Amino acid sequence: MGTNVFELMPDGNYKIIDYIKSDDEIDLETSAKIKSRFNDDEREKRLRLGIDNPLDSQFVEFNNFAFSCRTDGRAKKQAAATARAALTEMVIDNGGMKTKIMVKS
Numbered sequence: 001m002g003t004n005v006f007e008l009m010p011d012g013n014y015k016i017i018d019y020i021k022s023d024d025e026i027d028l029e030t031s032a033k034i035k036s037r038f039n040d041d042e043r044e045k046r047l048r049l050g051i052d053n054p055l056d057s058q059f060v061e062f063n064n065f066a067f068s069c070r071t072d073g074r075a076k077k078q079a080a081a082t083a084r085a086a087l088t089e090m091v092i093d094n095g096g097m098k099t100k101i102m103v104k105s
Contacts, residue, residue, distance in 0.1 A: 001025075003084055006101045014092065014101060020080050030073035034066050 002025055005018035021029070087102040 002080075003087070003102050005083075005087060006090075006103050008103060014103065017104065020083050021076070023077050023080070026073050026076045026080065029076075030069050033069050037065055038062050 002022045003020040004016050005020060006014040007017045009015055084102070086105055088105050089100055090103050091098050091100050093099075
């Protein structure tokens with residue numbers, strides 16, 4: 001689960017203004033993007049037929065696409081970590097129950 005980002009409003013209440021995805025959510029998104037181009041059945045067929053080799057143009061195209069997706073995923077994780085580091089943890093009283101929230105600084 002990612003992080004809800006809150007902002008303190010002039011009336012003293014907090015409202016959610018953003019959501020930062022967790023690394024797991026980014027990993028799932030990246031995996032789905034890769035699989036959208038090349039599903040498991042196709043990959044299994046290519047392995048059986050011996051098509052997955054570095055000299056095959058489709059294999060190279062897929063590898064380049066997958067590499068690009070993973071690079072993008074790593075960049076998203078870094079951006080999310082930077083965004084989370086800029087937040088301040090606060091404890092608020094939520095109707096008699098203490099709740100930790102992350103507030104935009």
